[in-house]
Amino acid sequence: MIIGNNIYKRYYNDPVIKGVDINLKAGSIYGLIGPNGAGKTTLIKLLAGIYMPDEGSVTLDGIDIAASHEIRSCIGYIPDNLNFYPTFTVKEMKEFYKGMCKNWNEERYQILREIFTFSEKKRIKHLSKGMKTQLSLLINLSCMPKVILMDEPTSGLDPFVRREVLNLIVQDVSSRDTSVLISTHNISELEQVSDRVGFMDKGKIILQDDMEDLKYKYKKIQIAFESAMPKAFEEEFKLLSIKHYGKVYEIVIDEHYEIFKSNAIKYNPIIMEKLDMTLEEIFIHRMGGEGYAVKNIAI
Numbered sequence: 447m448i449i450g451n452n453i454y455k456r457y458y459n460d461p462v463i464k465g466v467d468i469n470l471k472a473g474s475i476y477g478l479i480g481p482n483g484a485g486k487t488t489l490i491k492l493l494a495g496i497y498m499p500d501e502g503s504v505t506l507d508g509i510d511i512a513a514s515h516e517i518r519s520c521i522g523y524i525p526d527n528l529n530f531y532p533t534f535t536v537k538e539m540k541e542f543y544k545g546m547c548k549n550w551n552e553e554r555y556q557i558l559r560e561i562f563t564f565s566e567k568k569r570i571k572h573l574s575k576g577m578k579t580q581l582s583l584l585i586n587l588s589c590m591p592k593v594i595l596m597d598e599p600t601s602g603l604d605p606f607v608r609r610e611v612l613n614l615i616v617q618d619v620s621s622r623d624t625s626v627l628i629s630t631h632n633i634s635e636l637e638q639v640s641d642r643v644g645f646m647d648k649g650k651i652i653l654q655d656d657m658e659d660l661k662y663k664y665k666k667i668q669i670a671f672e673s674a675m676p677k678a679f680e681e682e683f684k685l686l687s688i689k690h691y692g693k694v695y696e697i698v699i700d701e702h703y704e705i706f707k708s709n710a711i712k713y714n715p716i717i718m719e720k721l722d723m724t725l726e727e728i729f730i731h732r733m734g735g736e737g738y739a740v741k742n743i744a745i
């Protein structure tokens with residue numbers, strides 16, 4: 447398990463990561479979501495040991511990654527912009543990493559290479575952005591890391607390769623108990639694969655939960671009364687948002703629906719229907735609460 451404990455990081459004097467606690471369990475995929483500039487890439491680089499925290503620590507299986515090169519080499523990192531040596535061929539690149547990687551698995555490399563579309567003779571500078579991501583994944587998976595940190599791994603990939611990449615990650619997690627973190631703006635994709643999710647904003651993780659709990663907890667409810675919503679109803683429940691369409695109100699709650707329902711019944715609603723929220727809706731709802739509501743720019 448990799449644990450970030452109360453991490454702080456400044457760029458010059460600008461605080462960018464402000465007391466983040468995060469843990470990536472073995473055999474689990476953590477989805478990291480947040481608006482542009484929230485600090486996701488910086489956090490990933492701290493977890494990968496590329497940056498050192500100003501305060502706090504990152505440990506892998508109890509060992510501080512700052513203190514051990516060997517433990518850092520168990521962490522795979524797929525960055526959002528890949529800076530492979532441009533004049534190397536794919537084969538030379540692979541040999542380079544093979545030499546550096548203690549647990550290199552050549553058989554795995556050969557099996558995985560069949561899946562991807564580029565030739566080993568191609569120079570890195572002649573690979574497309576998507577091919578470079580594929581190569582990075584191929585090399586990372588062949589290094590048999592305990593942890594894989596992926597920053598926007600599927601951006602620039604076609605839908606088939608994207609599915610293949612996610613399948614490979616899911617297989618690796620289930621067969622080797624790898625800890626994976628995926629940061630992406632593609633929330634619906636994340637919803638399919640992650641079992642834990644963190645929302646990051648302004649250098650902090652403002653909400654993290656198991657996917658199932660999150661989706662169980664946040665509910666959208668359509669409710670209507672004979673006339674307007676009773677004031678006492680509005681006061682009794684913690685309504686995270688209220689929208690109003692004619693007689694029907696659409697409200698968001700973060701308590702268990704059955705409890706809400708048993709208490710709400712006394713207000714004699716004429717309609718009360720529970721709707722599941724997608725992760726994207728929960729995210730937008732949370733970020734709206736943090737001041738990121740979409741502004742109406744109609745003039």
Ligand SMILES: Nc1ncnc2c1ncn2[C@@H]1O[C@H](COP(=O)(O)OP(=O)(O)OP(=O)(O)O)[C@@H](O)[C@H]1O
Nearest residue numbers: 457458460462480481482483484485486487488489
């Ligand atoms: N090398 C750097 N030097 C100074 N400031 C930086 C540097 N890298 C990032 N920042 C700043 O740190 C903040 C967080 O950036 P970061 O790249 O971690 O965000 P992000 O959540 O990954 O964003 P995005 O979703 O747009 O990729 C931003 O305000 C950014 O301007």
